[in-house]
Amino acid sequence: MAPNAGWADPELADLFSEDPSLEETARLLRASRPEPVIDVHFQRRLRGQLMAAAESRPTRPRRGLAPRRAPRAPFWMRLRATHLAWGGIGVGVALSAATVIALVTGGQGQDHQRTVIATSTVAAQHLVSPTNTITVSFNQAMNHGAVESGLRIEPATEVTTAWQGNDLVITPVHHLAGNTPYTVTIAQPALVASSGARATAPVQITFGTAPTPPAVPGTPAPASLTTTSLGSAQPGGLLLFAPDGGVVVNATAPSGATPLPTPTPTPAPSPTPSPSPVPSASPGATPGITVPSAAPVVPTPAVQSSGPVLEELTRGSRAPLVLGPAAIAAAFSPDGSSLASAVQSPQGGSDILLSSAAGTGTRTLTHSAAPIVAVAWSTGSIEFATAQAVKTVDGSGTVEPVAEPAGTIAALSPDGSRAYLTPGGGSSGRLYTLATGSVRTLSGAGGATGVAFSGDGSTIAWIDNASGHPRLLTAPLAEDSSSPVTVLDPGAELGTVALNRDGTRVAYTETTSDGTGKLVIAQVPTGAPLATGAAGSSLAFSPSGSAIALLASSGQGTQVALGQIPGSSAAPAAGVPAAATQVLHAFLDAQVRGDRGALGVLSVPGLLNGSLLPPGLSRSSLIDAVTRPDGTVQAIATLVLDPTPTRLTTLVADETLSLEPSGGSFVVNALTVSQLHPLAAGPHVLGVSSSQQQGRLTVTVAFDSDLAPDSVPAAITVQQPSGARVPATVSYDPNTRTATLTVTQAPSGALSVIVGTALRDINDASPAAVFTAPVVGG
Amino acid sequence: MSLPRDQEDRLVERAKNDAEAFGELYDHYFAQIYRFVYSRLRDQDAAEDVTSEVFFKALRAIGRYKPSGHPFSAWLYQISVNAINDHYRARRPAQSLDAAIAVADAQRPLADRVVDSTEAARVWAAIDALPPQQRVAMTLKLGEDMKLAQIGGIMGKSEGAVKLLIHRGMIGVRQRLGVAPAVEERA
Numbered sequence: 001m002a003p004n005a006g007w008a009d010p011e012l013a014d015l016f017s018e019d020p021s022l023e024e025t026a027r028l029l030r031a032s033r034p035e036p037v038i039d040v041h042f043q044r045r046l047r048g049q050l051m052a053a054a055e056s057r058p059t060r061p062r063r064g065l066a067p068r069r070a071p072r073a074p075f076w077m078r079l080r081a082t083h084l085a086w087g088g089i090g091v092g093v094a095l096s097a098a099t100v101i102a103l104v105t106g107g108q109g110q111d112h113q114r115t116v117i118a119t120s121t122v123a124a125q126h127l128v129s130p131t132n133t134i135t136v137s138f139n140q141a142m143n144h145g146a147v148e149s150g151l152r153i154e155p156a157t158e159v160t161t162a163w164q165g166n167d168l169v170i171t172p173v174h175h176l177a178g179n180t181p182y183t184v185t186i187a188q189p190a191l192v193a194s195s196g197a198r199a200t201a202p203v204q205i206t207f208g209t210a211p212t213p214p215a216v217p218g219t220p221a222p223a224s225l226t227t228t229s230l231g232s233a234q235p236g237g238l239l240l241f242a243p244d245g246g247v248v249v250n251a252t253a254p255s256g257a258t259p260l261p262t263p264t265p266t267p268a269p270s271p272t273p274s275p276s277p278v279p280s281a282s283p284g285a286t287p288g289i290t291v292p293s294a295a296p297v298v299p300t301p302a303v304q305s306s307g308p309v310l311e312e313l314t315r316g317s318r319a320p321l322v323l324g325p326a327a328i329a330a331a332f333s334p335d336g337s338s339l340a341s342a343v344q345s346p347q348g349g350s351d352i353l354l355s356s357a358a359g360t361g362t363r364t365l366t367h368s369a370a371p372i373v374a375v376a377w378s379t380g381s382i383e384f385a386t387a388q389a390v391k392t393v394d395g396s397g398t399v400e401p402v403a404e405p406a407g408t409i410a411a412l413s414p415d416g417s418r419a420y421l422t423p424g425g426g427s428s429g430r431l432y433t434l435a436t437g438s439v440r441t442l443s444g445a446g447g448a449t450g451v452a453f454s455g456d457g458s459t460i461a462w463i464d465n466a467s468g469h470p471r472l473l474t475a476p477l478a479e480d481s482s483s484p485v486t487v488l489d490p491g492a493e494l495g496t497v498a499l500n501r502d503g504t505r506v507a508y509t510e511t512t513s514d515g516t517g518k519l520v521i522a523q524v525p526t527g528a529p530l531a532t533g534a535a536g537s538s539l540a541f542s543p544s545g546s547a548i549a550l551l552a553s554s555g556q557g558t559q560v561a562l563g564q565i566p567g568s569s570a571a572p573a574a575g576v577p578a579a580a581t582q583v584l585h586a587f588l589d590a591q592v593r594g595d596r597g598a599l600g601v602l603s604v605p606g607l608l609n610g611s612l613l614p615p616g617l618s619r620s621s622l623i624d625a626v627t628r629p630d631g632t633v634q635a636i637a638t639l640v641l642d643p644t645p646t647r648l649t650t651l652v653a654d655e656t657l658s659l660e661p662s663g664g665s666f667v668v669n670a671l672t673v674s675q676l677h678p679l680a681a682g683p684h685v686l687g688v689s690s691s692q693q694q695g696r697l698t699v700t701v702a703f704d705s706d707l708a709p710d711s712v713p714a715a716i717t718v719q720q721p722s723g724a725r726v727p728a729t730v731s732y733d734p735n736t737r738t739a740t741l742t743v744t745q746a747p748s749g750a751l752s753v754i755v756g757t758a759l760r761d762i763n764d765a766s767p768a769a770v771f772t773a774p775v776v777g778g
Numbered sequence: 779m780s781l782p783r784d785q786e787d788r789l790v791e792r793a794k795n796d797a798e799a800f801g802e803l804y805d806h807y808f809a810q811i812y813r814f815v816y817s818r819l820r821d822q823d824a825a826e827d828v829t830s831e832v833f834f835k836a837l838r839a840i841g842r843y844k845p846s847g848h849p850f851s852a853w854l855y856q857i858s859v860n861a862i863n864d865h866y867r868a869r870r871p872a873q874s875l876d877a878a879i880a881v882a883d884a885q886r887p888l889a890d891r892v893v894d895s896t897e898a899a900r901v902w903a904a905i906d907a908l909p910p911q912q913r914v915a916m917t918l919k920l921g922e923d924m925k926l927a928q929i930g931g932i933m934g935k936s937e938g939a940v941k942l943l944i945h946r947g948m949i950g951v952r953q954r955l956g957v958a959p960a961v962e963e964r965a
Contacts, residue, residue: 009919009923011925011926012919012944015941015944015945016945016948021952022945022948022949022952025948025951025952025955026919026920026948028901028955029901029902029904029905029916029920029951030920032901032902033817033902033920033921034816034817034820034902034921035813036812036813036816036817036822036825038808038809038812039822039826042826043808043812046804046808046826046829046830046833047801047804047805047808050797050800050801050804050833050834050837051797051798051800051801053834053837054797054800054801054837055797466867615821616821616823616824644823644827647823
């Protein structure tokens, strides 16, 4: 018998009376609707916890006896929303910022003290900053010594404790490890209230930390970015580099500045295409667009030079160069010979101006009744966008419509191939491909300042604010995949973002919880910071990527600051090509997202099947990657399901990946994924990296647990494939939980690092199994 | 199934101060809220988490609850819809929709297709691709067998607007599933 037989919905039958196939679709859907099996244990646990929370509500004062003051809401209404979720012993809410744990006591004390309530702001969170403290708040005075004696943290973490009223504040001595699930337990016998009441269940809090850039011993802290002020600018977003290295901004024209040329009007376009009326282009000019190097200009009225102008500022004593009127948007041609700008038109809307890169020969190409928001150069023409449409204009002023995507356009990619559409109705921003009309959602992307294209138009970066924990993501424009960039302070709010020309470096601003603003320049995709400096409101990399410009507020108003980025070139781990590292991160991130489309793009055809993608992953971790002599890359990773209040065990799957070169990048060509299994007790390796210089091999192994230092030297070794141990000195840095092995004369051929079961953490727990990872491919 | 309105109103009023009354509401509505949440998330752990969230939000907010002419369950469903949306914002689905429905074979007979539970899950997953409001309306109609008026009460929309959402949603699902037109069956 067909499922769903006999089902009929008169409302749907009526609704679809003119299209029976829709009713058939409804029948199909209803027949396939999920029929969950309710876990009665869960149902009972949840009921019990609800009852405990409900009973702990204070009794309303009797009418007439209450003091004359505004009535207070029950305690859970007085708490901030983020403090109100429920977790507890058996069940919890993974989406909330706090867990309430009701611990029913033995009935001593007053009625309102019969239940001990504990809350924690980190409970059930997946992106807790590693610099966070852990606070467990009790609703009544507790026996401090007893509670502290029952405290245990997994992975093993050395902590100090302090009490602030009824709050137990737990501070990790060496911070928490990044990208790691944690469980904090206070044993039931230790939960003794000052009243003597004892809890009947333990406190168990689960959470996970946000990723942080891998800690590499010996790596200096990111350099401070030293900037030079080039001059004043008008507040606002326009900031770009000129081909000669100057910085172009809107500014109030300085007295004595180069007079502002008046644009010459554009001849009306001929009905039929005709040769451009302007003189022929100089050698190297952008095809299709020609700009006279010394076009006749109308003498500039004085009033124009006193208004806002678009000017180029440079280091040194050169006076600012006025390029034209203040612009809404501007872009230099790919060959650097011409400048296109959109300016506010006297008659409303915007005008597109074209000039030489030095601002000479300015003429108006076209007028747009709707304000222009972005300008780019595409092949042979200038592309401009209003909020609703993208058009091109050529040197003769002929305008051609390109696209009218559904949405609000905020930016164009530098090559004019794509438009960024800001979110409407709370959804994420989208990327619109002009050539195909296809639309791609950028998860969590918001306003235009949180989105940036690389100068070559190959990469996009954006800030994902969807989860309340901002993430910085990058993605190749040609592929529907993305990879997260670990930010310097995972708890910070992220602001402006910029990419360099080839998308290998990103700059972003962050504001930490204490209100401190910071500029961070980091490598993509690892997030390894290159430099930090004072925050700015707009950011732009120089064409070579060696400098960055920003608009910074100061006592003198908005200043244009230029900083030389300290020369730390990208240093892929273990000689692994940056492209391979990027693919690895993108692949792992796609696995966590369950994005099979992206996984397909990043792997060879036919590689994927259902068993390779455990559902509901919380995080992934790239443990190790090495390059083999044949150019392939071998990697080890871990896929993780964080514990939840209903499942206190962390589940992991072990993964090995192989990548092969493909079309200038890499693809995953082999993959093994183990079944999900509980994470064994004891210390675990978070990451392995190595570097080799003049025969000297340095291997670093980062752990999730605080280790017993005396157990490290004997437990971690470097070995050849034969099992022969390679002599190495071993040191351990408790601040980074990292062991460093130095081999002064590394033998040729493959080498591996071995972590043995003799290793101990501060809780005296050892790894359940020997860990092996290649450090030199062979 | 809702309680008789006057009985429900009295129970809700008591639940503002009486834990046991709240427990009665929980006992009455747990299963349908859990089923609705599960039908949207199709993951037991996630459904349990979100269901917990719904009832704790309800407990926190019940002091401010005022009868609006709709059943109490409508209020719980509203909380559920928001909690599910929060869940999706915080955690992306474990499997992409395209992958989920790609193997749905439109050539196979209807009965064969839905007998397979894996296939059924994939068919139901086609709803995930719809715009949010269409998703909610479709889930309440086909997952919960609700009347259009009830759905309107939960979503704050007119019955006509709900009809439109379901009509458009069904067209969207049909396109994705490639369901063969049923015209010949009625000819």
